[in-house]
Amino acid sequence: MGTSRFKSWNLMGSLLVFLLSFQLLALVQFLQVEAQGSWEVVVENAGIASMHTAVTIYNNVVLLDRTDIGPSQLPLPDGECRNDPNDETSTHDCTAHSAIYDIASGTIRPLFIDTDTWCSSGQFDTDGTLVQTGGDNDGFTKIRTFAPCPGDGNCNWVETGTPLQNGRWYATNQRMPDGSQAIFGGRSCDTVEYVPSKGAPVYIPLIANTNDAQNDNLxxxxxxxxxxxxxxxxxxxxxxxxxxxxxxxxxxxxxxxxxxxxxxxxxxxxxxxxxxxxxxxxxxxxxxxxxxxxxxxxxxxxxxxxxxxxxxxxxxxxxxxxxxxxxxxxxxxxxxxxxxxxxxxxxxxxxxxxxxxxxxxxxxxxxxxxxxxxxxxxxxxxxxxxxxxxHSTANVLPDGRVLIAGSNTHQFYTLTGYLPTELRIEAFSPPYLSAGPRPTITDAPGALGYAQALTLTIAGGNPTAIELNLLSAPYSTHSFSQGQRLLQLETSIPVSAGGDLYTVTATAPPSSVIAPSSYYMLFAVSNGIPSTASWVHIG
Missing domain, CATH: 2.130.10.80 (Galactose oxidase/kelch, beta-propeller)
Structure with a gap:
């Protein structure tokens, strides 16, 4: 009887161990499926919290905060200071409120911004210049430009002499097929206007009629x-x-x-x-x-x-x-x-x-x-x-990672307490970056005309499953990436070019309606795994 009971308990114990092992294996498999991607802090202290972020054609990233937030943690170079009698917090400020992050070197270079860019809007122009519009206070009607340069350059913000016709605070920019930018809405502003100007701003009933006590139309x-x-x-x-x-x-x-x-x-x-x-x-x-x-x-x-x-x-x-x-x-x-x-x-x-x-x-x-x-x-x-x-941002980088910056739920820089001002910058590597070998574009063109045919040579990857995708570089702010679009090119069946090389023929987008003229990141995607992008001007 005792031996039988022992055998019974032994059998039950073995069964329990098997079930626990099975559940553990299932849990591991679940975690492997569900918990994917990896994080890395790429900048421990950027000096500013970026509420507006954009990636340039020189593989660096424009970071932009507001100016009336008081001193940042990033000094301006060579004793330079901003003297602004209209600033609501600091009329004499020797710290930066914009910067450029170089992806390759990991360095931060301070940029000089004159007027307040709080909750402003922007978009890249046809030639890759970042056009930035509006803000609060003395930035309400401003138009600013940033013509990017390589990491060792000295490009900086320029305030244009032409103001917006309507002040724009919490507005949205969209690059248009004719090369202009349309600017929609903003606090207490129910119009659209264009840069360069096409005449007087036009009333948009949708924006006016969707306002409520919270201003949920911004x-x-x-x-x-x-x-x-x-x-x-x-x-x-x-x-x-x-x-x-x-x-x-x-x-x-x-x-x-x-x-x-x-x-x-x-x-x-x-x-x-x-x-x-x-x-x-x-x-x-x-x-x-x-x-x-x-x-x-x-x-x-x-x-x-x-x-x-x-x-x-x-x-x-x-x-x-x-x-x-x-x-x-x-x-x-x-x-x-x-x-x-x-x-x-x-x-x-x-x-x-x-x-x-x-x-x-x-x-x-x-x-x-x-x-x-x-x-x-x-x-x-x-x-x-x-x-x-x-005031967080997210932008896709040319290497396929996602840059995450900002977060400031306080009116000024508050580096302690609950949800402090965040000065670290992270990069998130989506699961596709660890899914296998990445394809490589070996000979991308620098420019493509509309409907133009092109042939690319690609190394590695799976030639039976290849996509060529154009991704715009949007302006990320307040949970919306202005001007974001992804275009999958029509491609031919890949042809072997010897070894692990193969060629793919594709056709560029047919018009500026599909691809407003500017620079795009061109990715070769093989079985869901993207290459590092090549910058291509479209139009």
């Missing part, structure tokens, strides 16, 4: 569609806009759920356009936001939105298809990755944008696969140790 989401119209979204509503006549041509359905723009702070992307389907079928994705009232009553710490909405605005009967993210999030940054997936990073689970309004930082990025079936599109990735909430 930083409207603007996307240039392949039919030469604009998709414009504010609060919960959107229109199709003919920029040639400056008129709304269609009202789109209201998205269910919460407000989605500043200060409720969701985010938005236009999903990749493809030459394989004639550049048609655009879709817009919006994710996150805040419960209405979160900005008006920050002490309540109301929960962020958990939903995403997806719409094909040019369909005969467009409608929002809703799905849930793995976790609630506002102030998230949505980025188109070189492989066509969408990264959602940064943000908080409660509250809204504004000084001290965020709680429960969301430090886990999420990957969204637009080509997967509904219900299977999200994948959680490796979490960062650094919270990134209000």
């Amino acid at each position: 930083y409207p989401y603007v996307h240039l569609l392949p039919n030469n119209q604009l998709f414009i979204f504010a609060n919960r509503d959107s229109i199709l806009f003919d920029w040639n006549t400056n008129t709304a041509v269609a009202n789109l359905p209201t998205i269910p759920g919460e407000p989605r723009n500043y200060p409720s702070a969701g985010s938005s992307v236009m999903l990749p356009l493809s030459g394989f389907n004639g550049w048609g079928g655009p879709e817009i994705l919006l994710c996150g936001g805040a419960t209405y009232g979160a900005f008006l009553n920050p002490a309540a710490a109301l929960p962020a939105s958990i939903t995403c909405g997806r719409i094909a605005p040019l369909d005969a009967a467009p409608a929002w298809a809703m799905e849930n993210m793995p976790m609630r999030r506002n102030m998230g940054d949505m980025l188109l990755l070189p492989d066509g997936n969408v990264l959602i990073v940064n943000g908080a689970g409660n509250g809204a944008q504004g000084w001290g309004n965020a709680q429960n930082p969301v430090q886990t990025p999420v990957l969204y696969n637009p080509n997967a079936a509904a219900g299977t599109r999200f994948q959680t990735l490796t979490a960062t140790d650094i919270p990134r909430v209000y």
Whole structure:
């Protein structure tokens, strides 16, 4: 009897060990699938917290804060100081409020900015110059330019003599097919104007009508569609806009759920356009936001939105298809990755944008696969140790990593306490950077005309599964990357060129409606693994 009982317990023990081992193996496999990507702090102290960030054609990154925040942690060089009698905090300031980060060397060089760039907007011009507009206080109507240079250069900000016609604070810029920039909205501003000017600003009823007690119509989401119209979204509503006549041509359905723009702070992307389907079928994705009232009553710490909405605005009967993210999030940054997936990073689970309004930082990025079936599109990735909430940014780098900067939920630099001002800069390596050998573009052209044919030689990767994708360099601020777009070129079947080399023939985008003239990062993507990008001027 004792022997039988021992055998029984031994069998049960073996079974228990087997089940525990199986569960442990399953857990390890789950973690391997779900927890992917890696983080690295690339700058321990940038000296400024960047609320506006953009990547230039010289593989360096413009960092930009506001000027009326008081002294930063980054001195201006050679005893230089900014003397501004209009500054609300420091009329004599010998510290920088903009800088340039050189990716290769990891160095930070201070830049001089004259007037206040708080909650301003921007976009790269046709020649790769960053055009930056508006701000607060003495920056309200300013237009500034930054012509980038190599890491050892001395390029700096220039304030132009031509002001905006309407002051722009919390506005959105979009580069247009004719080479101009359209600037939409802003606090107490319901118009669009163009730089260079095309005449008087034009009233936009959508922006006016979507205002509420929280001003949830700020930083409207603007996307240039392949039919030469604009998709414009504010609060919960959107229109199709003919920029040639400056008129709304269609009202789109209201998205269910919460407000989605500043200060409720969701985010938005236009999903990749493809030459394989004639550049048609655009879709817009919006994710996150805040419960209405979160900005008006920050002490309540109301929960962020958990939903995403997806719409094909040019369909005969467009409608929002809703799905849930793995976790609630506002102030998230949505980025188109070189492989066509969408990264959602940064943000908080409660509250809204504004000084001290965020709680429960969301430090886990999420990957969204637009080509997967509904219900299977999200994948959680490796979490960062650094919270990134209000005034954070995210930008794709030419090497395929994602640069994460900023986070300041305080009115001034506050380096201690809850959610302190964040001066560290991180780089996130998405899972594709550890998925296998990367392809290499060996002979990319420096420029491409519209509809021009090109042949590229590519080393490594899988020649049976290759994409050539053009990714713009947007202006990242306040949870929206202005001017972001990904274009998949129509390519031929690869042809062997001997060894691990093969050639791919492709066709450039057909017009400035699909690819507004500027510089783009050209990635070769093999089985979802991107090369390092080559900069190519389109147009």
